[in-house]
Amino acid sequence: MITVGSVSLLILAYLLGSIPTAVWIGKAFYGIDVREYGSGNAGATNTFRVLGKRAGIPVMLIDILKGFTATKLAVFVGVSVTGGPHSNLINYQLAMGMAAVMGHLFPVFAGFRGGKGIATLFGMVLAVNLNAALLCVIMFIAVLLITRYVSLSSITGGFTYLVGVSLIYNKNTNNMVVIFGMCICLLILVTHQKNIERLLKGTESKVNLFKRKDA
Incomplete structure (x- = not known):
């Protein structure tokens, strides 16, 4: 069943995934857009390659957290749709997690040019x-x-x-x-x-x- 609440939470998961960690950290602390260097991806691997571990580690951890948090938010989708947090929870987890991954791949906050989604996918798997x-x-x-x-x-x-x-x-x-x-x-x-x-x-x-x- 699709409700306004469940759609809103899916959008929230996408927006959470859309946080361009690599881009923002690169611009804020190093004055560069990592997408203009290395592989051209806004992900943890390219951040490690271009900026080193001081930038790469936080980017990786935050990207993992994006997928993990979005997936865990699925309990609220269950409440919104069925009134009970345990009804088909795994299906809601997968939907919320994939919304975050899509956000990482195509971030609305960074011109829809993101990373490859590995860290965010791992966060999703970790939650599931x-x-x-x-x-x-x-x-x-x-x-x-x-x-x-x-x-x-x-x-x-x-x-x-x-x-x-x-x-x-x-x-x-x-x-x-x-x-x-x-x-x-x-x-x-x-x-x-x-x-x-x-x-x-x-x-x-x-x-x-x-x-x-x-x-």
Whole structure:
């Protein structure tokens, strides 16, 4: 059932996701728009690459928080629609979380030029399934340490979530969560299309995990 309250909360989730953390921090503290440098994305990875960890860490944490907070707001959608916070809560969580991710990808506050949504997606996954989120983190870090490709690590993390909710947590998972996992994989593949092309050509940039960017 669609109500004015539920639509309003979806819009709120989108606006929350639209907060262009990388752009605002870059302009406020460094006088630059990170989208004009590096990969051209307004996300945590490009912020680390362009501005270093002092800017990258807060951008990453805030972007994760955007997805987490928007997803947790789903309890209010449940109240608005059904009068009870536990009715179909997972479906509302997925809708609210995806609204925030769309906001990060196409932020109204930054000319609809955002990032790739990985940190915000992770915040959403963290709110929906902690165990699956931890599994994604382990795989992300493992692939990053081995290959030093952030893009490949992100893609692997997305597919790890799908496998996790489909197999490992199957008994406690409803179909919508599995479908959501498929959507995550598709979204990551779409947003990382150029990265995949560079990976296949062997021209994708690697990260130096031990380089000191900040003086």
